[in-house]
Amino acid sequence: MEKQNVKDRQHATKIIPFIQTGEYYFKKGLKTYRQHDIYKSIKHFKRAIELEPNEPMFLCQLSVALTEIGDYVLSNQYLTKIIDEPKFDMPECYYFKANNYAHLGLFQEAAKHAEWYLEREPDGDFVEDAEDLLDLLRLEEDDDEVSANHQDELIVKQEHAREFLETGRLDEAVTLLKEIIREYPEFWSAYNNLALAYFYSGDVENASEILDEVLSKNPGNLHALCNSLVFLYYQRKNQQVKELTRRLSFIQPMLFEHRYKLGATFGLIGRHDLAYKWLRNLQRSGFEGDETFYYWLSYSAYFTKHFDVAKNAWKRVLEENPSKKGSAPWESDSTKPISDVLDRWLTGDFIEERLYGLFLASKTNSALARKDLKHIQFHATLEQEFANYVLAKKKKSEKIPSYIIDGYNIADTLFTQNKHDDSANEELYLTWLMIYDEAVKRQFNVSNWQAWAAATEYIWRNHVSRTITQQQVAEKYKISKATVMKYVKFVKELLH
Incomplete structure (x- = not known):
């Protein structure tokens, strides 16, 4: 009888699926917002909008949260979506935009939107706030009203241009950015964005000319330098990439924006060590990035063997963009066989990568690892001689120059001293092989293995x-500190 009752209950039970709606995430966002966990609330509001993109209350609440963290430009973009749709009828958005413009220092735009709000809703909830804002803005007015108008116009135009770039409307972006440059010939941000617009549309020549113009007039412009590096990388101008990467690696920016730009740029060109340095630095400083930030942080962390950081960053990527599932760095590379890994290094863009591939081949016991080395077309005598030494199974021969044996043994010394150290990675060996390439060109003596490895x-x-x-x-390395100091100077000289 008991069995029958159980069976009856099983048939009577209905499984109610848990459907996560936009309303569900919106309520979660409100709860975390009231608990002053603004960043988490923004995630929930964004997820609500993904599920129900045409719900104006979701858009409005997200814009309010973005204002809380100081992202006034993005906040205004969401408010504009509401205002541009007449059926939404939310005049308070004009006041919210006015408030954002005031924070941005765009006082003319702020006053205009505050007045529009008062016209549309004279008895609204924010009437007193809007009037107070207008009173404050009048105190800010000065005799240079024309200049203020121009500044407001400039920044609003720049916002529109950036929106055109982000949505792929490249012809419109080019037209507007050219107009900005004609009116404001020293507004370098417009030049950089114009270069990007040309580059995205396939006009690399014009893109490069724009950046050359910026750097001739404003040599330290970091955005122009980073964009130049990306352009050179995609054009496979390897020596120029190498030289510019070195220059940028010595820059120590203070602004978060510049650190992010450097980190993302280094990640894009495959310098994961440098990318991780800046992106991890930002994260430790409390920087709350977007999906792109966590994407590059995850990749740079994974390829520098900071696996926990990589996995945690990838979780953030998937929270922002679930469609990225299956493209984590470990899912795309870690399952490759050793022959594929070697092939990646042996066909690398830079000489230090190809030398590292040869060194890696010498460290495998697999015949497969070395079977194709005889048929590889090397780009320089140094690589061919290095390959000959590896193929000779590291036997000393009169045909093998001493600097080849020394260069290999310095890499091997680094390997021996660091093979049980998880913090050491391929970038350590690439650094030596980059130094080695320069040392051979400039005829430095590299016979002191321990000293060169230590430095x-x-x-x-x-x-x-x-x-x-x-x-x-x-x-x-069992050498004197004085010797280390001496060889550190050599290394610095070669790197510069």
């Missing part, structure tokens, strides 16, 4: 924020 490790570890003293590295 390389000292420079590398301090460059990627893993501090080590010259005394510590001297003890590790």
Whole structure:
């Protein structure tokens, strides 16, 4: 009888599926917003909008949260979506935009939107606030009203241009940016965006000319330098990429925006060590980035063996964009066989990558790892001689120059000293092989293996924020501190 009752209850039970609607995420967003967890509330509001993109209350609440964290430009973009749709009828959005414009210093636009709000809703909830804002704005007025109008007009136009770029309306972006440059010939941001518009549309020549113009007039413009690096990378101008990467690697920017630009640029060209340095630095400083930020952080962390950071960052990517599922760095690369990994290095764009591929091949016991080396077309004598040494199974021969044996053994010394250290990675060996290439060109003596290895490790570890003293590295390699100091100077000279 008991069995029958259980069976009856099973038939009577209905499974009610849990459907996560836009309303569900909106309520979660409101709850976290009231708990002053603004960043989490923004995530929930964005998810609500993904599920119900035409709900004006969701858009409006997200804009309010964005104002809280100081993202006034993006807040206004969401408010504009509401205002541009007559059926939504939410005049308070004019006041919210006025408030944002005031924060941005666009006082003319702020006053205009506050007045529009009062016209449309003279008895609204924000009437007193709008009037107070107008009183405050009148106090800010000065005799230079024409200049203020021009500044407002400039920034509004720049906002529109950026929106055109982000939505792929490149012809409109080019037209508007050219207009801005004619009116404001020293507004460098417009030049950089115009270069990007040309580049996205396939006009690389015009894009490069624009950046050359910026850098001739404003040589330290970081955005122009980073964009130049990306353009050179896609044009496979490897030597220029290498030189500009070195220059940018020594820059120490203060602004979050510049650190982000550097980190994302280094990530895009495959310099994961440098990308991780800046993106992780931003995260530790409390920076709350977007999907793109966490994408590059995850990739740079994974390829520098910071696997926990990579996985946590990838979770943030999927929260923002679930369609990225299946494209994590470990899902796309970690399952490759050793032959594929070697092929990636042996066919790399830079000589240090190809030398590292040869060194890696020498460290495998697989015949497969070396079977194709005889047929690879190397770009330089140094690579061919290095390959000959690896193929000779590292036997000393009169045909093998001593600097080839020395260069290999310095890489091997670094390997021996760091093979049990999880913080060491391929970038350490790439750093040495980059130094080695320059040392051979400039006929430096590289016979002191321990000294060159110690100096390389000292420079590398301090460059990627893993501090080590010259005394510590001297003890590790069993040489004097004075010798370390001497060879550190050599390394710095070669890197510069």
